[in-house]
Amino acid sequence: MKNAIKGFVLPYPIARSLRLGVIMAAMLLFACREAPQPPPTLAPDSTGESGGASDDATGAGSGGTTALAEDAWKIVQQRGRLIVGTSADYPPFAFYTEDFELDGYDIALAGLLGERLGVDVEFKDMAFDGLGGALLVGQIDAAIAAISITDQRREQVDFSTIYFAGEGAALAAAGSGIVINELADLAPYRVAVQEGTVHETWLQEEAVDTGLLPPDNLLVYVAADKAVADLRAGLVDVVVADKLPLEFAARDESLAIVGQGLNRQRFAVALARGSTLLSPVNEALFDLQSEGELARLAEQFLDLDTTEVQPLPEPEATPEASESVRSSNVCIDAMTLIAHLAFDDDGMRSPPPVSPGTPFQKTWRIQNNGTCTWTTGYVLTPVGGNVPQAGMGGAATPIREPVAPGETYDITVNLVSPLVAGVYQGFWSMRSPAGLLFGDRLWVGITVPAQPTPTPPATATVSPSIDFRADRTAIRAGECVIFSWNAGNASDAFFYAQGQQPDLNRVAVAGSQTECPPVTTTYELRVVMGNGTTETRTIRIDVQPSPAAPFFESFSVTPSHQIAVGQCVDVRWRISGDVTTIRVTRNETTLWNGAPLSGTSRDCPPAGEAAYSIVATGPGGDSRALQNVTVLSATPGSGTPTATPAGPLPIINNLAVNPNRIFAGTCLTVSWSVSGSVNRVQLRRDGVLVLDFAVFSGNVTDCLTNEGNYVYRLDATNAQGNAVFQQVSATVVR
Ligand code: ARG
Numbered sequence: 001m002k003n004a005i006k007g008f009v010l011p012y013p014i015a016r017s018l019r020l021g022v023i024m025a026a027m028l029l030f031a032c033r034e035a036p037q038p039p040p041t042l043a044p045d046s047t048g049e050s051g052g053a054s055d056d057a058t059g060a061g062s063g064g065t066t067a068l069a070e071d072a073w074k075i076v077q078q079r080g081r082l083i084v085g086t087s088a089d090y091p092p093f094a095f096y097t098e099d100f101e102l103d104g105y106d107i108a109l110a111g112l113l114g115e116r117l118g119v120d121v122e123f124k125d126m127a128f129d130g131l132g133g134a135l136l137v138g139q140i141d142a143a144i145a146a147i148s149i150t151d152q153r154r155e156q157v158d159f160s161t162i163y164f165a166g167e168g169a170a171l172a173a174a175g176s177g178i179v180i181n182e183l184a185d186l187a188p189y190r191v192a193v194q195e196g197t198v199h200e201t202w203l204q205e206e207a208v209d210t211g212l213l214p215p216d217n218l219l220v221y222v223a224a225d226k227a228v229a230d231l232r233a234g235l236v237d238v239v240v241a242d243k244l245p246l247e248f249a250a251r252d253e254s255l256a257i258v259g260q261g262l263n264r265q266r267f268a269v270a271l272a273r274g275s276t277l278l279s280p281v282n283e284a285l286f287d288l289q290s291e292g293e294l295a296r297l298a299e300q301f302l303d304l305d306t307t308e309v310q311p312l313p314e315p316e317a318t319p320e321a322s323e324s325v326r327s328s329n330v331c332i333d334a335m336t337l338i339a340h341l342a343f344d345d346d347g348m349r350s351p352p353p354v355s356p357g358t359p360f361q362k363t364w365r366i367q368n369n370g371t372c373t374w375t376t377g378y379v380l381t382p383v384g385g386n387v388p389q390a391g392m393g394g395a396a397t398p399i400r401e402p403v404a405p406g407e408t409y410d411i412t413v414n415l416v417s418p419l420v421a422g423v424y425q426g427f428w429s430m431r432s433p434a435g436l437l438f439g440d441r442l443w444v445g446i447t448v449p450a451q452p453t454p455t456p457p458a459t460a461t462v463s464p465s466i467d468f469r470a471d472r473t474a475i476r477a478g479e480c481v482i483f484s485w486n487a488g489n490a491s492d493a494f495f496y497a498q499g500q501q502p503d504l505n506r507v508a509v510a511g512s513q514t515e516c517p518p519v520t521t522t523y524e525l526r527v528v529m530g531n532g533t534t535e536t537r538t539i540r541i542d543v544q545p546s547p548a549a550p551f552f553e554s555f556s557v558t559p560s561h562q563i564a565v566g567q568c569v570d571v572r573w574r575i576s577g578d579v580t581t582i583r584v585t586r587n588e589t590t591l592w593n594g595a596p597l598s599g600t601s602r603d604c605p606p607a608g609e610a611a612y613s614i615v616a617t618g619p620g621g622d623s624r625a626l627q628n629v630t631v632l633s634a635t636p637g638s639g640t641p642t643a644t645p646a647g648p649l650p651i652i653n654n655l656a657v658n659p660n661r662i663f664a665g666t667c668l669t670v671s672w673s674v675s676g677s678v679n680r681v682q683l684r685r686d687g688v689l690v691l692d693f694a695v696f697s698g699n700v701t702d703c704l705t706n707e708g709n710y711v712y713r714l715d716a717t718n719a720q721g722n723a724v725f726q727q728v729s730a731t732v733v734r
Helices: 016-031 072-079 105-117 128-136 198-208 224-232 243-252 278-290 293-302
Strands: 081-086 120-125 157-173 191-194 218-221 238-242 255-272 335-340 359-368 379-385 408-416 422-431 437-448 467-470 474-476 481-486 492-497 510-515 521-528 534-544 551-558 562-564 569-576 581-586 589-593 598-603 608-618 621-632 650-658 661-663 666-676 680-685 688-691 697-704 708-717 723-733
Touching: 072 081, 081 105, 081 128, 105 120, 105 278, 105 293, 120 437, 128 157, 128 255, 128 437, 157 198, 157 224, 157 243, 157 278, 157 293, 191 198, 191 224, 198 218, 198 238, 198 255, 218 224, 218 598, 224 238, 224 243, 224 255, 238 243, 238 255, 243 255, 255 278, 278 293, 359 437, 379 437, 379 569, 467 534, 481 492, 481 521, 492 510, 551 608, 551 621, 569 581, 569 608, 569 621, 589 598, 650 708, 650 723, 661 666, 666 680, 666 708, 688 697
Parallel strands: 081 120, 191 218, 191 238, 335 437, 474 534, 562 621, 661 723
Antiparallel strands: 157 238, 157 255, 335 359, 359 408, 379 422, 422 437, 467 481, 481 510, 492 521, 521 534, 551 569, 569 598, 581 589, 581 608, 608 621, 621 723, 650 666, 666 697, 680 688, 680 708, 708 723
């Protein structure tokens, strides 16, 4: 079976030309490199060590691309440390233990390599897609992440000798009856695959491009472990990846391998092209193999006994860069974590405490150590965590001002701590406008302490005749709570929020009241007894702020404006943030309800106007993207209708009302900011246009006299007519 593999530096289906561009950029870098030096001998007696993901952010080399021009092995020796990039979403090769330590075959292998080379090892956990770029700019010395050798990748990086030989496989729910013997067997299923891997490229080229698999059946995931989680949740039918990680996922027997031997894989250590580390790394690998260390690792982590480990074939020659690709100036994306500026968790050794349901802001200082300037199309996006709640309501957060190569930037994300006690670690990654994930994987770690169980008032002073209750004690902002009380034969009662004056809030001794606190609030019932003594009962209502609405990272319909009957369009999207459902529609017809975060849907509309829309709904509100296509009826005459390409989408950075709960007769402020390709900004209140061609970033004051709920909606449209919108609501009470 042909095994054409791209990806790794750039994921499919991000423009092929762009991928070529990065390859070209790599060649440009290598073109100014000195000839490789013979490797110096190993440092005699220092010992290596492997540790958790490093949070000290000293990059490999002296920063940026300069490292490539130098002797990498010499630099590593001088530094006394080998900086290894990995992607810890792939047990048993690389993953986090429950104690947030990196572990796995690749991690142990790197430790052994460090030992043999006489240097320490520092790990940088990155998105798989970003490893190639990190090597290109010298941010890491080596990448070890179950990386398969491919010819395309060889044009960008050097590979060591092979350290493991395996195969691709398919995983499905146990008892599903699915059997995959050949690619065509995948056709009826929703197939999940990891972005930038050989498996993605293979399925795209061999199954989708050949027509075996409908494009909307290929679902591309950023993280391998998320694809498996969605298989467990029944959102996809099959996951295609390397066999051992899939077998690892199937250990609980709810999932099963349903196809194997799909495509052969040989894993190797990746190095920058021409790196002088190649010989010492190969020597160390040779020793590790001949001394049986690799077999021991396989036994320990891969559950393979030594006889099962496949013999390692000889490495092949490295092809030379072709002359034609040496003369481009396409840039490379890379990012290094400099420091955790807020909520530092000391490498997950001490995740700071945050009370349940509390909003907080995490800030990292990061450096652009690639060669592209970051524009507002670059976002920091959540990519998973130790548990699903570790996303903490965070949404993709754009870079707000240009960051030139070499510059540092402080980026802040808005989060809300989960309501349940525990330790949470959420991961974030940079994403370029082209969709490439790159750079160090950032994380935020917190501890949500167990809340003391509400102590009933001391029995001695409690009069059993007072009953004070709330129908619930934890809500999201905007929701309401019903309090009710009965103070028996008390003479007076007051109900109020802590901080308010009891006297102004006299109530009947038996009654109820609805409250919609926008933030966590403690309510009190003060009861005055017949004998003049008072008693106070409290109930605390925990309010989780509403997270932001889902965020469209991309949306396109191609062809975007006009087609003839019988022709089809591809709707593509990528959405991030806190999303519950995604619905794709054409006019009133639902094309896909419960669609994945990123996907493609092909539709062949009847004549007339076809309005394609995607509505992403989440606890923070709705976001919608729209595109109209005119479908010309039969016999369009000669020539095919022109397809205007969809332009880059506007980005709504934020839309907020403040406060979101006011008294009738008072005012609130609606503020917004949009960036990217924006042509027109419109603000509507309850469907009525209140501002047209508004400024890209601004605010208006709105004074409301009638009680009720008001919905503010911001539409941002680009020059091609592609629109995105977000909405927020506010409540006016008496
Ligand atoms: N072996 C496959 C590849 O090289 C997948 C590797 C994915 N690795 C990971 N750490 N997620 O494309």
